[in-house]
Amino acid sequence: xxxxxxxxxxxxxxxxxxxxxxxxxxxxxxxxxxxxxxxxxxxxxxxxxxxxxxxxxxxxxxxxxxxxxxxxxxxxxxxxxxxxxxxxxxxxxxxxxxxxxxxxxxxxxxxxxxxxxxxxxxxxxxxxxxxxxxxxxxxxxxxxxxxxxxxxxxxxxxxxxxxxxxxxxxxxxxxxxxxxxxxxxxxxxxxxxxxxxxxxxxxxxxxxxxxxxxxxxxxxxxxxxxxxxxxxxxxxxxxxxxxxxxxxxxxxxxxxxxxxxxxxxxxxxxxxxxxxxxxxxxxxxxxxxxxxxxxxxxxxxxxxxxxxxxxxxxxxxxxxxxxxxxxxxxxxxxxxxxxxxxxxxxxxxxxxxxxxxxxxxxxxxxxxxxxxxxxxxxxxxxxxxxxxxxxxxxxxxxxxxxxxxxxxxxxxxxxxxxxxxxxxxxxxxxxxxxxxxxxxxxxxxxxxxxxxxxxxxxxxxxxxxxxxxxxxxxxxxxxxxxxxxxxxxxxxxxxxxxxxxxxxxxxxxxxxxxxxxxxxxxxxx
Numbered sequence: 032x033x034x035x036x037x038x039x040x041x042x043x044x045x046x047x048x049x050x051x052x053x054x055x056x057x058x059x060x061x062x063x064x065x066x067x068x069x070x071x072x073x074x075x076x077x078x079x080x081x082x083x084x085x086x087x088x089x090x091x092x093x094x095x096x097x098x099x100x101x102x103x104x105x106x107x108x109x110x111x112x113x114x115x116x117x118x119x120x121x122x123x124x125x126x127x128x129x130x131x132x133x134x135x136x137x138x139x140x141x142x143x144x145x146x147x148x149x150x151x152x153x154x155x156x157x158x159x160x161x162x163x164x165x166x167x168x169x170x171x172x173x174x175x176x177x178x179x180x181x182x183x184x185x186x187x188x189x190x191x192x193x194x195x196x197x198x199x200x201x202x203x204x205x206x207x208x209x210x211x212x213x214x215x216x217x218x219x220x221x222x223x224x225x226x227x228x229x230x231x232x233x234x235x236x237x238x239x240x241x242x243x244x245x246x247x248x249x250x251x252x253x254x255x256x257x258x259x260x261x262x263x264x265x266x267x268x269x270x271x272x273x274x275x276x277x278x279x280x281x282x283x284x285x286x287x288x289x290x291x292x293x294x295x296x297x298x299x300x301x302x303x304x305x306x307x308x309x310x311x312x313x314x315x316x317x318x319x320x321x322x323x324x325x326x327x328x329x330x331x332x333x334x335x336x337x338x339x340x341x342x343x344x345x346x347x348x349x350x351x352x353x354x355x356x357x358x359x360x361x362x363x364x365x366x367x368x369x370x371x372x373x374x375x376x377x378x379x380x381x382x383x384x385x386x387x388x389x390x391x392x393x394x395x396x397x398x399x400x401x402x403x404x405x406x407x408x409x410x411x412x413x414x415x416x417x418x419x420x421x422x423x424x425x426x427x428x429x430x431x432x433x434x435x436x437x438x439x440x441x442x443x444x445x446x447x448x449x450x451x452x453x454x455x456x457x458x459x460x461x462x463x464x465x466x467x468x469x470x471x472x473x474x475x476x477x478x479x480x481x482x483x484x485x486x487x488x489x490x491x492x493x494x495x496x497x498x499x500x501x502x503x504x505x506x507x508x509x510x511x512x513x514x515x516x517x518x519x520x521x522x523x524x525x526x527x528x529x530x531x532x533x534x535x536x537x538x539x540x541x542x543x544x545x546x547x548x549x550x551x552x553x554x555x556x
Contacts, residue, residue: 143366150243150356153356154357157352157357158357160353161357167220168220172247173248175189176225190224190225190298191256192215192227193228193256193260194227194228196208196230197229198231198232202232202303202306202479203306203307203310204477204479205516209351210347210348211270211304211313213350214313216354218302221282222282222295222300227254227256228251229261237250238362238491239491240359240495241361241362243357246359256299261301263299266293266294266297266301267302268294268303269303270303270305275313276316281295306479314347348519355519361499365492372468373500376466378466378500382443382505383445383505384434384445384504384506384507384508386465386507386508387430387447387448387449387514388448389514390451391408392408395532400418400421408477409479410474411473411474412473423453427458430508432536433531433534434506434529435536437529443464444464445465445466446500452470452474455468455469468496470493472490475493494513498516504524508529509529509530509531514530
């Protein structure tokens with residue numbers, strides 16, 4: 032806890048000025064009927080607000096969040112003073128939070144208030160460490176949204192860039208969709224377009240994530256962009272390596288676009304990356320547009336146009352945490368489900384580790400262990416054959432063994448996230464330290480499967496809940512792909528994490544020879 036307080040003071044986050052304004056009790060988005068309309072009039076910079084926030088920090092596991100690399104060191108005395116203030120307040124705050132089940136709603140509101148205040152502090156922190164060009168774009172985007180409200184006719188001169196994912200379109204899973212976020216901001220900035228998101232697969236994006244107050248409002252609502260324009264396949268770019276680099280240069284005005292020049296002038300530019308290699312191409316292109324110390328710049332870079340700090344050497348992966356914070360916070364439904372699961376599993380205010388297993392990864396499962404002809408990761412229900420049971424058993428046990436190799440606190444509860452309900456039935460009654468969410472139906476649904484289009488949005492919550500819970504863990508054992516997303520959203524996890532895919536950890540038996548999977552190519556995941 033003292034570490035967390037010292038980190039806050041080292042960052043120069045004080046109970047005054049712009050940072051203090053984020054501490055108001057009136058910024059509880061998810062407690063209001065309209066989560067996007069907080070009461071700004073009664074925000075306070077008082078020391079009491081600061082103390083209330085620190086008390087909240089003292090009773091949560093949020094000390095696990097890393098606050099970046101640009102450190103402003105303050106005196107140890109300052110941190111110790113704040114620590115003493117917290118110790119004097121914690122006992123009062125805890126009495127409210129540790130009430131029983133009959134105080135469920137009160138418990139949720141207190142927890143939610145803490146989460147919201149902490150997220151606001153971290154959002155303000157992110158604004159101070161992102162590249163200058165990105166910070167300016169955030170301000171510019173906010174100005175454009177204000178103009179749309181005050182002078183709607185002025186939108187005739189605006190241009191928009193829409194990140195699109197619609198039904199019957201391959202978009203990739205949650206991790207693939209989110210990894211290019213810094214790239215999207217880069218292109219929107221280069222082209223001076225208002226960045227928007229339009230997801231309808233598997234459901235409206237707003238059912239899962241909403242814009243944070245003070246961040247980027249990416250919603251289509253309130254803009255002149257029409258559904259017909261969003262679904263236009265002419266004004267459209269994708270992530271094919273042969274065209275993406277040229278198209279970005281053309282949009283930035285560095286090269287002649289030829290027969291694609293109309294993309295520079297169209298009012299609505301649609302962007303779609305379908306996961307896999309297209310995501311890798313976008314990440315590579317983003318990193319090439321950086322100005323790094325000791326590196327030669329591509330001739331079309333424009334001498335470091337993007338304004339990167341040459342000493343920072345930050346990649347797209349390292350920046351995702353801050354960009355996510357600028358764009359997203361959990362929807363009311365996802366926030367409530369996250370609270371419910373952490374409470375039910377006994378980790379709401381407890382330190383815990385996490386294990387993530389992509390048990391149904393089609394690249395790893397031996398072909399003779401399944402009967403279904405469709406990719407197993409896209410199925411909600413399927414037959415677990417004896418061989419598949421053995422395969423799953425090995426995968427889960429190995430993932431946990433890998434966690435035990437890196438964690439010095441093996442007695443901590445383990446949050447187990449997976450794409451299969453197998454873990455629940457396998458560990459529920461045998462290993463009390465392993466906490467597995469309850470799935471009301473079959474396996475958690477893959478958000479990119481067309482067969483589940485139109486299902487209740489709640490049926491897809493689990494992927495988002497897993498991400499928000501796992502990033503709070505102390506140590507983390509994970510697979511590739513989706514399992515990397517919590518790492519990108521909390522870089523502090525890199526201090527105690529391991530990838531369990533394709534390696535055997537101590538304490539876990541090896542595969543029978545006939546079941547040894549062929550190692551897949553995980554490049555770029």
